[in-house]
Amino acid sequence: MRIWGPLAALCLGTFMLLIDVTIVLVALPSMSASLGSSLSQLQWVADGYALAVAAALLGAGMVADRHGRRRVYTVGLVVFAVASVACALSPGMEWLIAARLVQGVGAAAMFTTTLSLISTLYSGRRLGLAFGVWAAVASSASALGPVLGGLLTQALDWRWIFYVNIPVTLLALAMTFRFVPRSTPDRTAARRLDVPGVALCALGAGGLVYALTASHAGGWISAGTLVPLGMALVAFAAFVAVQRRSTHPLLDLSLFRRPAFTAAMITIALGEGTVYGILPYTSLWLQSVQQLSPIGAGLVVLPHAVAAGLVAVLCGRWMPKPSPRLGAGLGLLLAGLGTGLEGFLGPGSGWPVLVGGLALSGVGMGLVFQVAASLALGSVPAGRAGMASGAYSTCEQLGYAVGVAVFGSLAVSAMSCSLDGEAADPEATARTLSGGGADTLLAAVPAGERASFEHTLHAVFATGHNTLALTAGALSVAGAALVLWLTRRPKAAEPVPGPAPEPVRAPH
Known part of the structure; x- marks a missing residue:
């Protein structure tokens, strides 16, 4: 147990905090019926948690380096548990969203310490196997969330x-x-927390996700979208300036000069944003259009979880030092192809159409989780392990949060275009439909027209989902190409031809 006990303890926390990212997905319709909610509020229930994790990770990583990683990990567990109780007791959506934000802060303290603890507790082949087990837990947790939910x-x-x-x-x-x-x-760490860096990072991340979430209601040129988007861009620019001048930065930007580190950040952000960013809308299609039960919707995603877990374990067992080209690039490519295969729904399609794409994207994400984490920590000095772990986890959760927000806006836009001429207010109808309100829309239609309108709604939701899946797949494949380019091996410099050396003559 001296070998596997620490890994089991860390993987248990990882499983819990990551499963809470997606466990809410199949429960969204029940939450909406119980508390009453809009699409934006449903997005924030899913997004608020991931956003809080992303915003707090770098600060939590710095605190962990200064005060001890185990201590920060245990504090995170306690905060997470208390916030979970607050979520369960929520009397309304506002309370639930606020509790999810606090829950995300606790999860950040856990997440940012997990990888760095593993990297210090294990070495050699055991480190590769430990990362494989951790990656299997991480990838299967995200996909098993809907099943357990x-x-x-x-x-x-x-x-x-x-x-x-x-x-x-x-x-x-x-x-x-x-x-x-x-x-x-780490006694050499900064004596005080980089408060400006933490605040600017949180403001930038929060403003970006808020703007993307608000865009589907007010449009891209509305003040409600442009103002927070402008604030986010200014905050990110100020964050970069502060980090470049800081003696003890929250994030050492020079790490991004390492191609393997940059490739790892791109890989996990794109993988989370594309594969899991469309999963809420897949879940809503399964329940509101296909009329599956919550457990039925969760079981449809099970092939993804099984494939991701098996691939991550095998990858950790046989590739303790994974190749960024074969691991990260291939993982994103397979994830993109699998997600793209989910983009061919029709009005009469059933859930089996999704299974092949979900399984293939699971294979890709199994590679992504295992390889990206190893690359992120293996490409930096040991003293930067906490920072690298925080950066990796920030990119992972911010990628998911941005993905959910972007695809929510794209879903409303695609469905609104499809409803043009089919509904009196296409945009309002699209918002209701994309939020899982197909039954509500049908109830408002005269009985004699319901069959025809139901077919229309099925076609519109299928079109919207196809748009999301094909876009996500294309982004993931493009990311794979970028990762392959970043991790290419430089050609050896060819010798410059010059004059032939004079022969050496023996002295007289």
């Missing part, structure tokens, strides 16, 4: 997707204190 929502209530975190947290705390050794704080 469906089981709890259908058997009990949507609130139990948060209550279930309590016993898991207690077990993770007990195992951490038992098996994970105390980590030595």
Whole structure:
């Protein structure tokens, strides 16, 4: 247990915090019926958590380097558990969204320390295997979230997707204190937290996601979209300026001069944003159009989880030092092709059409999770492990948050165009439909016209989903090409021809 105990404790926390990213997806319709919500609020239930994780990760990584990684990990577990109780007791959507933000802060403290702890506790082939097991847990957690969420929502209530975190947290705390050794704080780290850096990073990330989420309601040229978008761009520019001048930066920007590190950040951000960014809308299609139960919708995604987990474990077992070209590039390529295969739905299509694409994208994401994490930490000095782990996790969660927001706006736009001439207010109808309100729309139509309008809604949702899947697939494939270019091997310099050397003559 001295070998596997620490890994089990860390993977348990990772599984819990990552499963909470997607566990809410199949519960969104039940939350909407219970609390009443708009599409924007549903997006924030999914996005607010990931956004809080992304915004707090770099700051949590710096705190962990200064005060000890195990200590920060355990504090994160406690905050996560308390916020989970607050989520479960939510009387309204505003409370739920606020509690999800706090939950994300606790998850950030856990997430930013996990990879750095693994990298210090293991070495050699054991490190490769440990990363493989961690990647299998991470990839399968994201995909198993809808399955577990469906089981709890259908058997009990949507609130139990948060209550279930309590016993898991207690077990993770007990195992951490038992098996994970105390980590030595870095005395050379900055004496105080980079508050300007943390604030600017959070403002930039929050403004960007808020603008993208608001765009589907007010349009891209509305003040509600342009103002937060402008604030986000200014905040990110100021963040870069502050980090370049800081003696102890929150994020050492020189790390991005390392092609492997940059490739790892692009790989995880694009993989999360494309594959899992469209998953909320896939779940809504399965439940609101296909009329599957929450557990049925979750089981449709199970092939993705199984494929991702198996590939990650095998990759860690046989490739302790993965090639960025074969791992990251191939992973993004397969993820993109699989996601693109999900973009061929028709009005009469059923859920089996999705299974092949979901399985293929699972194979790709299994590679992505295992290889990107190894590259991120293996391409930087040991003293920067906490920073690299925080940067990796920030890109992962911000990629997911931006993906959900962007594809939400694209879904409304695509469905609105398809409804032109079919509904009195195409945009309002598209917002309701993309939020899982197909039954609400049908109930407002006279009984004699429902069959025809239902066929229209099925066709419109299929068109919208196809647009999302094909766009996501194309972005992932383009990202694969970029990663392959970044990790190309430089050609050896050819010798410059010059005059032939004079023969050496023996002295007289």
